[in-house]
Amino acid sequence: MLVVHKYGGTSVGDLSRIENVANRVAKAKEAGNDIVVVVSAMSGETNKLIEYANYFTPSPAKKEMDLLLSAGERVTAALLSIALQAKGYDAVAMSGRQAGIVTDTTHTYARIESIDPTAMQNAIKEGKIVVVAGFQGVSKEGLVTTLGRGGSDLSAVAIAGALHADQCEIYSDVDGIYTTDPRIEPNAKKMDTISYDEMLELSSLGAKVLQNRSVELAKKLNVKLYAKSSFIDNEGTLITQENNSMEAVLVSGVVLDKNQARVTLRGVSDRPGIAAEIFTRLANENINVDMIIQTTGTDGSTNLGFTVPQSELQNARRVMEKFDHDIEGMDFNDHICKVSVVGVGMKSHAGVAAKAFSVLAASNINIQMISTSEIKVSMIIDEKYGELAIRMLHEAYELDK
Amino acid sequence: MLVVHKYGGTSVGDLSRIENVANRVAKAKEAGNDIVVVVSAMSGETNKLIEYANYFTPSPAKKEMDLLLSAGERVTAALLSIALQAKGYDAVAMSGRQAGIVTDTTHTYARIESIDPTAMQNAIKEGKIVVVAGFQGVSKEGLVTTLGRGGSDLSAVAIAGALHADQCEIYSDVDGIYTTDPRIEPNAKKMDTISYDEMLELSSLGAKVLQNRSVELAKKLNVKLYAKSSFIDNEGTLITQENNSMEAVLVSGVVLDKNQARVTLRGVSDRPGIAAEIFTRLANENINVDMIIQTTGTDGSTNLGFTVPQSELQNARRVMEKFDHDIEGMDFNDHICKVSVVGVGMKSHAGVAAKAFSVLAASNINIQMISTSEIKVSMIIDEKYGELAIRMLHEAYELDK
Numbered sequence: 001m002l003v004v005h006k007y008g009g010t011s012v013g014d015l016s017r018i019e020n021v022a023n024r025v026a027k028a029k030e031a032g033n034d035i036v037v038v039v040s041a042m043s044g045e046t047n048k049l050i051e052y053a054n055y056f057t058p059s060p061a062k063k064e065m066d067l068l069l070s071a072g073e074r075v076t077a078a079l080l081s082i083a084l085q086a087k088g089y090d091a092v093a094m095s096g097r098q099a100g101i102v103t104d105t106t107h108t109y110a111r112i113e114s115i116d117p118t119a120m121q122n123a124i125k126e127g128k129i130v131v132v133a134g135f136q137g138v139s140k141e142g143l144v145t146t147l148g149r150g151g152s153d154l155s156a157v158a159i160a161g162a163l164h165a166d167q168c169e170i171y172s173d174v175d176g177i178y179t180t181d182p183r184i185e186p187n188a189k190k191m192d193t194i195s196y197d198e199m200l201e202l203s204s205l206g207a208k209v210l211q212n213r214s215v216e217l218a219k220k221l222n223v224k225l226y227a228k229s230s231f232i233d234n235e236g237t238l239i240t241q242e243n244n245s246m247e248a249v250l251v252s253g254v255v256l257d258k259n260q261a262r263v264t265l266r267g268v269s270d271r272p273g274i275a276a277e278i279f280t281r282l283a284n285e286n287i288n289v290d291m292i293i294q295t296t297g298t299d300g301s302t303n304l305g306f307t308v309p310q311s312e313l314q315n316a317r318r319v320m321e322k323f324d325h326d327i328e329g330m331d332f333n334d335h336i337c338k339v340s341v342v343g344v345g346m347k348s349h350a351g352v353a354a355k356a357f358s359v360l361a362a363s364n365i366n367i368q369m370i371s372t373s374e375i376k377v378s379m380i381i382d383e384k385y386g387e388l389a390i391r392m393l394h395e396a397y398e399l400d401k
Numbered sequence: 402m403l404v405v406h407k408y409g410g411t412s413v414g415d416l417s418r419i420e421n422v423a424n425r426v427a428k429a430k431e432a433g434n435d436i437v438v439v440v441s442a443m444s445g446e447t448n449k450l451i452e453y454a455n456y457f458t459p460s461p462a463k464k465e466m467d468l469l470l471s472a473g474e475r476v477t478a479a480l481l482s483i484a485l486q487a488k489g490y491d492a493v494a495m496s497g498r499q500a501g502i503v504t505d506t507t508h509t510y511a512r513i514e515s516i517d518p519t520a521m522q523n524a525i526k527e528g529k530i531v532v533v534a535g536f537q538g539v540s541k542e543g544l545v546t547t548l549g550r551g552g553s554d555l556s557a558v559a560i561a562g563a564l565h566a567d568q569c570e571i572y573s574d575v576d577g578i579y580t581t582d583p584r585i586e587p588n589a590k591k592m593d594t595i596s597y598d599e600m601l602e603l604s605s606l607g608a609k610v611l612q613n614r615s616v617e618l619a620k621k622l623n624v625k626l627y628a629k630s631s632f633i634d635n636e637g638t639l640i641t642q643e644n645n646s647m648e649a650v651l652v653s654g655v656v657l658d659k660n661q662a663r664v665t666l667r668g669v670s671d672r673p674g675i676a677a678e679i680f681t682r683l684a685n686e687n688i689n690v691d692m693i694i695q696t697t698g699t700d701g702s703t704n705l706g707f708t709v710p711q712s713e714l715q716n717a718r719r720v721m722e723k724f725d726h727d728i729e730g731m732d733f734n735d736h737i738c739k740v741s742v743v744g745v746g747m748k749s750h751a752g753v754a755a756k757a758f759s760v761l762a763a764s765n766i767n768i769q770m771i772s773t774s775e776i777k778v779s780m781i782i783d784e785k786y787g788e789l790a791i792r793m794l795h796e797a798y799e800l801d802k
Contacts, residue, residue: 015456022457052480055416056423057487064486064494068479071472078469079453085465086458093465098543133468142499 002034002124004168006134006156009043011171011230012076018042021230022083024171025129029089034124036163038134038156039080041072062107066136066146069108070096073133073152081131091129094119096144099130100162101137101155103145110145112137112154115162124163132159150211157214161221168223169236174209175229176237177202179253179399184387187400191252192235195242198252201342201376215239242344250352251343251397256386258337260290261313262368265304265320267328274326275304281319287312290338291371291380301328305369307380310334336368337386340378341393353377359396365389403435403525405569407535407557410444412572412631413477419443422631423484425572426530430490435525437564439535439557440481442473463508467537467547470509471497474534474553482532492530495520497537497545501563502556504538504546511546513538513555516563525564533560551612558615562622569624570637575610576630577638578603580654580800585788588801592653593636596643599653602743602777616640643745651753652744652798657791659738661691662714663769663781664721666705668729675727676705682720688713691739692772692781702729706770708781711735737769738787741779742794754778760797766790 005025012018021037029035049068053060060068074095081093100116123130134152139145147154153170160168175190177199182188194202196219203212209227218225218239228236268274275294282289293305308316313334320330339360346352353370356377360367365388369380381389394400406426413419422438430436450469454461461469475496482494501517524531535553540546548555554571561569576591578600583589595603597620604613610628619626619640629637669675676695683690694706709717714735721731740761747753754771757778761768766789770781782790795801 015453019457049476052416052476053483056420056480056484060483061486064479064482067475067494067496068483071475071479074468075450075453075472078465078472079457081465082454082461082469083457085462093468095468095545144496 001032001167002036002163002165003028004036004038004156004160004163004165006038006152006168006170007040007230008152008170008172009040009046010173012039012080013043015079018076018079018083021171022080022087024230025080025084026087026089029129036120036124036130036132036159036165037080038132038152038159039073039076040134040152041069042076045072045075063143066107066144069146070133070136070144073135077131077133081129084129084131089129090127091131092123093131093133095133096136096155097138099132099159101158103137103139103147105139105141105143105145107143107145109148110137110139112147112158113140115158117159117162120159120163150214153211153214154217157217157221157223157225160223161217166224167226168218169226169228170210170214171228171230172209173229173231174227175232175234176227177209177239177253180390180394181256184256184390185394185400187394189400191237193238193240193245194252195344196239197242197375198342198344199239201340201373202253202255210239249343250345250349251341251399252345253342253399254390254393254397255340255342256337256390257340258383258386259310260307260336260338260380261310261332261334262305262307262336262380263313263316263320264331264333265327266301266330268302268304269326270300270302271326278304278320278323281322282308282316285315285319287316287319291369291378293369307336307338307369335383336380337383338378338380339386339389339393340376341397342376344375346375346377355396356393359392360389363388363392402433402567403437403564404429405437405439405557405561405564405566407439407553407569407571408441408631409553409571409573410441410447411574413440413481414444416480419477419480419484422481422572423488425631426481426485427488427490430530437521437525437531437533437560437566438481439533439553439560440474440477441535441553442470443477446473446476464544467508467545470547471534471537471545474536478532478534482530485530485532490530491528492532493524494532494534496534497556498539500531500533500560502538502559504540504548506540506542506544506546508540508544508546510549511538511540513548513559514541516559518560518563521560521564551615554612554615555618558618558622558624558626561624562618567625568627569619570627570629571611571615572629572631573610574630574632575628576633576635577628578610578640578654581791581795582657585657585791586795586801588795590801591635592638594639594641595653596745597640598643598776599743599745600640602741602774603654603656611640650744651746651750652742652800653746654743654800655791655794655798656741656743657738657787658741659784659787660711661708661737661739661781662711662733662735663706663708663737664714664717665732665734666721666728667702667731669703669705670727671701671703672727679705679721679724682723683709683717686716686720688717688720692770692779694770708737708739708770736784737781738784739779739781740787740790740794741777742798743777745776747776747778756797757794760793761790764789764793
């Protein structure tokens with residue numbers, strides 16, 4: 001079996017942890033597998049290098065940042081290969097370039113365009129364990145590029161796809177995907193399996209185990225993805241294509257996202273296209289609008305509400321202030337949160353959303369906004385009820401069973 | 402004027418020093434020059450990475466070490482480019498590969514085989530300051546290589562040669578080449594000019610400002626080399642081709658090397674080829690024999706003496722013990738030192754060596770061994786007289802004038 005392992009910054013955070021990773025990789029090799037390992041920078045390294053650059057300017061050039069930041073993963077790859085060799089295994093370290101990863105020229109947030117797996121395949125044929133520096137590639141112009149935060153996951157999935165690996169195991173300090181955050185609900189259960197689509201909804205909602213880009217790519221390339229712990233031994237969670245047994249499960253998980261703020265525009269003038277104009281301006285400023293609600297009062301005046309990440313609230317306020325002739329008043333509220341219920345079972349079962357509404361109503365929690373997708377219901381509520389709502393929903397959908 | 406600057410690890414040892422280097426480079430650019438800067442890793446970084454590798458094994462694979470160690474210079478190059486950009490200068494950072502440096506495949510001690518200066522030339526044409534990560538290149542197999550200790554000097558000289566730069570300025574924490582070590586002789590004077598050959602003799606004898614490989618390459622490529630300080634402003638020392646004015650100076654400098662040990666073999670058997678056999682064995686063990694003296698007693702017995710670096714004395718002893726049938730006895734003495742007088746003027750002036758002998762004799766310092774070249778006289782004396790000899794010779798040749 002050909003398996004791609006990926007170890008994040010915490011898993012390779014110091015030399016003894018790199019040794020621990022070497023032991024895990026060695027064990028997988030001894031079990032008769034071919035192994036490609038993708039590694040992140042040692043935890044703290046990337047932030048340290050960013051701080052170094054920010055000593056000179058808050059906005060360093062992106063090409064320079066890529067040359068700078070790619071150094072961290074190269075160091076880890078070399079060290080892990082050395083650790084494996086010290087244990088008697090034939091290993092070879094490769095930079096992103098040497099592994100054949102070609103990206104576009106969008107420095108610091110490059111997209112992988114192609115992978116030439118020849119060098120990795122040749123090394124595998126020679127019985128070598130291949131250790132690849134994650135997070136990086138090379139543009140067609142020959143310059144080092146990086147893939148953005150979480151880019152090492154992306155490297156691992158793309159490499160698994162290019163090598164037609166049997167599975168891709170993403171190791172972190174979390175041992176899988178849970179029905180909800182165990183710090184909020186101690187009865188949260190680790191899931192054995194989850195579909196790509198559910199995972200996408202969960203990760204975009206704040207579950208930090210896997211980056212959306214990686215899950216999307218895994219879905220596209222049909223890569224079997226495991227979320228596993230690098231510290232304890234258990235099966236982790238398999239993220240894969242939706243199958244029949246999954247549909248039997250109504251709801252997979254519930255998620256709390258506290259990084260939300262709500263903007264309410266009162267008395268928006270009724271000239272045509274005003275809403276489009278507002279959201280275009282927000283988009284031009286790279287402000288990520290999530291949920292939108294529009295209400296028309298009995299007097300014909302229109303109120304417009306929408307949510308943005310808390311970090312973008314000030315920017316949103318600045319944009320809105322330019323509309324002073326078109327808006328009577330505005331409210332900004334960052335004491336809200338988003339509670340979401342996710343599950344592929346919703347597709348074939350009615351009443352999932354209704355149950356969520358009645359559960360919250362039973363606890364006198366007011367729902368300010370609602371948005372739904374095929375496999376998700378999200379509700380904006382007062383921030384102080386967030387944890388309570390999660391616990392009530394977790395119990396109501398019997399996720400602890 | 403096209404000028405190559407090279408800054409060593411101490412000169413870029415922290416962020417404020419990198420800023421200081423950026424100011425120096427900016428000043429040179431403002432003076433109307435085109436500038437290429439070659440940088441080392443921040444001081445301590447390379448040793449830290451070596452320690453990391455040694456955590457796993459004392460003998461890590463050389464390919465892995467090259468991927469590991471090359472990270473340090475890449476970080477500095479990116480940071481210096483960012484610092485220059487922050488000051489409003491157009492700069493671009495390049496890895497060794499991006500700068501076009503191609504080496505052989507001798508990992509951790511690669512030789513530069515060729516430089517394709519196109520990328521650097523294009524950047525210079527666009528008015529950019531080019532910042533290159535020193536110490537590294539890429540082999541014809543496409544793998545990262547490093548050039549060994551002092552490799553950044555070598556990068557700088559090779560780049561200066563490939564670009565036909567007007568001069569190459571090597572910046573360190575020393576402001577030039579002195580007539581002797583100022584810690585021994587406070588009257589030591591900084592030289593304005595010195596020939597490549599004198600510099601080669603001085604650096605092989607322990608002056609640590611410039612590596613021999615770099616001076617040899619500068620001589621071969623006829624690169625005008627300046628040794629300068631990155632902390633204070635002065636002219637430094639120009640290392641260049643020998644010229645007429647230099648010959649007028651009898652002696653350029655005197656050097657003390659305490660890293661020497663002497664091996665004396667008593668009663669070496671007189672079978673033919675025994676000396677050749679001894680030195681072949683030493684060479685096979687990579688033991689660097691410097692001076693050799695052979696004496697035949699009136700009774701026909703032969704004594705053989707030679708010097709090796711102190712660090713190789715134990716190895717030499719091990720090799721010699723295999724000759725127990727051919728050698729009556731041996732002495733090992735690491736309480737010796739080597740005092741050398743260097744100067745191109747010796748070629749055309751007789752009596753330089755004789756003066757050295759008489760100076761030492763006048764102070765009752767016994768000379769144990771002598772070796773001479775066209776521009777150098779070296780003498781082995783008791784270690785405790787080393788500093789005294791240096792001061793006497795410095796005065797005798799009027800180097801303080």
